[in-house]
Amino acid sequence: MDTATVKKIAKYLHLAELEKREVPRITLQYPELSVEEAYEIQEHLVQIKLEHGHNIVGPKMGLTSQAKMKQMGVDEPIYGYVFDHMVKSGQEISLSDYIHPKVEAEIAFILGKDLEGTNVTIHQVLDATEYITPALEIIDSRYENFNFTLPDVIADNASSSGVLFGTLLQPPHKLELDLIGVTLLINGHTRDLGAGAAVLGHPAKSVAMLANMLGRRGLKLKAGQVILTGGITGAIQFEAKDTVSAKFAGIGSVDFVVKE
Numbered sequence: 001m002d003t004a005t006v007k008k009i010a011k012y013l014h015l016a017e018l019e020k021r022e023v024p025r026i027t028l029q030y031p032e033l034s035v036e037e038a039y040e041i042q043e044h045l046v047q048i049k050l051e052h053g054h055n056i057v058g059p060k061m062g063l064t065s066q067a068k069m070k071q072m073g074v075d076e077p078i079y080g081y082v083f084d085h086m087v088k089s090g091q092e093i094s095l096s097d098y099i100h101p102k103v104e105a106e107i108a109f110i111l112g113k114d115l116e117g118t119n120v121t122i123h124q125v126l127d128a129t130e131y132i133t134p135a136l137e138i139i140d141s142r143y144e145n146f147n148f149t150l151p152d153v154i155a156d157n158a159s160s161s162g163v164l165f166g167t168l169l170q171p172p173h174k175l176e177l178d179l180i181g182v183t184l185l186i187n188g189h190t191r192d193l194g195a196g197a198a199v200l201g202h203p204a205k206s207v208a209m210l211a212n213m214l215g216r217r218g219l220k221l222k223a224g225q226v227i228l229t230g231g232i233t234g235a236i237q238f239e240a241k242d243t244v245s246a247k248f249a250g251i252g253s254v255d256f257v258v259k260e
């Protein structure tokens with residue numbers, strides 16, 4: 001695929017995000033789109049967002065659960081980028097800021113050191129991590145009906161759209177991250193639950209895989225970045241007037257109310 005087409009597709013996806021408008025998936029027009037080309041489109045999309053004055057909070061991992069990988073027919077997760085404009089402070093979000101959002105509960109890592117290379121280990125990740133904090137990620141595919149193939153969703157920045165963080169920060173060595181239980185509730189009713197191990201066996205493995213995937217592209221994880229490791233629960237749709245809450249055993253909770 002030539003650079004002009006890569007740039008054209010990145011602009012198409014950026015416009016859909018700006019206008020909060022769902023669009024046909026790009027593989028309808030480019031059925032041969034490869035994973036490699038999809039990451040090139042994602043890189044241009046990231047560039048456009050940087051040129052618009054947005055800053056990267058950190059890369060994130062997606063498709064980290066066995067269920068999602070099986071659904072997409074892949075054995076490796078994907079990554080995308082969370083930007084500062086996606087981080088919601090306070091406990092209210094507006095449905096009108098999204099197309100057809102879903103929410104998933106995740107564990108976030110805050111890095112104190114860079115992680116670079118293609119053989120980064122879980123041990124190195126835990127050593128480089130300053131804090132762990134709970135998070136609710138809002139994913140909002142730009143594609144009609146969340147209908148996409150693997151290259152589509154990679155190009156679309158792994159459906160990144162919003163995130164709310166908890167207020168409690170804890171160093172990782174005090175926690176058994178794979179054993180942390182999480183319950184996702186909407187209006188007080190449990191909609192899904194899981195444990196940290198749902199993320200590739202251990203959330204730190206997700207960060208190690210992310211560092212190695214970036215390493216293969218000549219990129220690295222940087223001190224200060226906040227990394228979303230992937231959904232512990234499934235992604236659940238919500239509606240106006242809903243109260244969404246995730247309770248993480250021992251590391252706190254994250255809540256928000258949905259305005260029109």
Ligand code: 0L1
Binds near residue numbers: 062064235
């Ligand atoms: O954060 C994620 O797991 C998103 C991955 C993309 C797939 C989706 O939109 O469901």
Ligand code: MG
Binds near residue numbers: 062137
């Ligand atoms: Mg996610």
